[in-house]
Amino acid sequence: MTRTTPDSCPGVLRLHQAADGPLARVRVPGGRLEPAQLHTLAEAAHDLGDGSIELTSRGNVQLRRVRDAAELTTRLEAAGLLPSHTHERVRNIVASPLAGRLGGRAEVHVLVSALDTGLRAAPRLAELPGRVLFTLDDGRGDVSGLGGDIGVHAVEADAFTVLLAGRDTGIRVSANEAVDVMIAAAHGFLDLSSGQWRLHEIEDGAERVAEALGLTPGTDRLELGATHDIPIGWLTQDNGLVSLGAGVRLGSLPANTAEFIAAIERPVFLTPWRSLVIADLEEWPAEQVVRVLAPMGLIFDAESPWLLVSACAGQPGCAKSITDVRADVDAAVDSGRVRIPRQNTEAETISGGNATVDSRVETHEPAERALPHHVPVATINSVVAADQVVVSGRQHWSGCDRRCGRPRGAVTDVVATPHGYRVG
Numbered sequence: 001m002t003r004t005t006p007d008s009c010p011g012v013l014r015l016h017q018a019a020d021g022p023l024a025r026v027r028v029p030g031g032r033l034e035p036a037q038l039h040t041l042a043e044a045a046h047d048l049g050d051g052s053i054e055l056t057s058r059g060n061v062q063l064r065r066v067r068d069a070a071e072l073t074t075r076l077e078a079a080g081l082l083p084s085h086t087h088e089r090v091r092n093i094v095a096s097p098l099a100g101r102l103g104g105r106a107e108v109h110v111l112v113s114a115l116d117t118g119l120r121a122a123p124r125l126a127e128l129p130g131r132v133l134f135t136l137d138d139g140r141g142d143v144s145g146l147g148g149d150i151g152v153h154a155v156e157a158d159a160f161t162v163l164l165a166g167r168d169t170g171i172r173v174s175a176n177e178a179v180d181v182m183i184a185a186a187h188g189f190l191d192l193s194s195g196q197w198r199l200h201e202i203e204d205g206a207e208r209v210a211e212a213l214g215l216t217p218g219t220d221r222l223e224l225g226a227t228h229d230i231p232i233g234w235l236t237q238d239n240g241l242v243s244l245g246a247g248v249r250l251g252s253l254p255a256n257t258a259e260f261i262a263a264i265e266r267p268v269f270l271t272p273w274r275s276l277v278i279a280d281l282e283e284w285p286a287e288q289v290v291r292v293l294a295p296m297g298l299i300f301d302a303e304s305p306w307l308l309v310s311a312c313a314g315q316p317g318c319a320k321s322i323t324d325v326r327a328d329v330d331a332a333v334d335s336g337r338v339r340i341p342r343q344n345t346e347a348e349t350i351s352g353g354n355a356t357v358d359s360r361v362e363t364h365e366p367a368e369r370a371l372p373h374h375v376p377v378a379t380i381n382s383v384v385a386a387d388q389v390v391v392s393g394r395q396h397w398s399g400c401d402r403r404c405g406r407p408r409g410a411v412t413d414v415v416a417t418p419h420g421y422r423v424g
């Protein structure tokens with residue numbers, strides 16, 4: 001596939017003109033925010049934006065309705081959130097949020113910093129499309145299935161397999177080599193690109209980049225699938241401290257809630273599931289944090305229906321949207337129409353319909369990581385009024401057929417049409 005236009009991913013220096021006003025996207029490599037950085041974002045959202053921080057599916061953040069782009073740039077630069085003007089949009093780096101703290105085979109956050117530095121040090125890599133995604137998985141398999149372009153996945157504490165276009169190449173490297181190989185792969189992408197935004201869009205792109213790396217692949221290949229293991233609730237770290245995983249309703253974090261989180265003065269990791277992890281807490285402070293933040297709307301209950309739902313911007317943020325999708329999701333969750341799937345249930349009878357539907361999707365996941373069965377209750381491909389939509393399991397609501405922000409893996413689509421929502 002050859003693109004005829006450059007990618008239009010927004011940044012801080014190049015705002016997207018959304019229907020509700022200018023939108024800025026701030027890259028947060030590895031999702032890691034220091035408390036002062038989160039405080040800066042919260043203040044900016046309050047003073048210059050619409051009062052919320054949007055979390056993205058790449059662990060970045062967005063501010064909507066930005067009123068003063070120059071002032072935003074100044075504040076983000078001072079906070080270390082805009083370390084490069086030339087490379088700001090290419091710093092799309094997702095890493096296992098719990099790496100180095102709980103489970104996993106390797107600490108990848110140090111590699112995130114090195115990769116970010118390496119990208120910014122190479123002038124040519126400023127030409128990478130803003131869509132290119134780097135992934136660093138500590139071996140638990142939480143981010144390698146996100147469909148990145150260039151990545152590494154720990155197979156041992158000091159051994160990583162190289163991923164290209166979301167697939168295992170069989171090339172194994174040490175931790176010391178991992179960043180250099182990813183940087184070389186990024187150059188390889190540019191060598192082959194004739195305007196494509198993603199590596200998989202280039203014919204045999206992954207194979208050709210792997211060959212250009214000049215490394216001999218082994219015969220073993222990992223099967224990688226999308227997972228939905230959102231870290232939620234009380235997570236005891238390997239060192240005895242506590243991480244708190246918190247869900248954020250539709251990924252929209254109110255600025256005042258973000259201020260409270262920043263005041264805890266602990267590192268925060270934004271996850272690609274639009275949630276966050278507050279790390280390195282002692283037990284007693286962790287209990288107090290839950291007591292304060294749960295009433296403010298953060299989700300510490302892994303059984304919350306909010307964790308099953310994602311949505312695009314919808315109205316008023318997107319001019320293409322047929323309706324206010326997020327308001328409809330709010331109503332669906334509040335009225336109990338977002339259903340928790342029953343374990344081991346093959347399918348449920350469709351309410352108001354005339355057929356039984358099992359919408360499970362092939363995920364190519366190893367059996368031990370298989371997602372719970374995921375079954376819609378509404379008729380597949382039926383169109384129903386917003387207040388009649390009842391769906392069980394993971395679901396993504398969209399204001400039009402483009403389905404922006406749809407997560408990978410087994411997800412039921414709920415898509416607005418002029419006559420209601422189409423489910424299926």
Ligand code: SF4
Nearest residue numbers: 312318399400403404
């Ligand atoms: S899915 Fe459609 S309505 Fe929703 S944000 Fe994308 S273009 Fe807009």
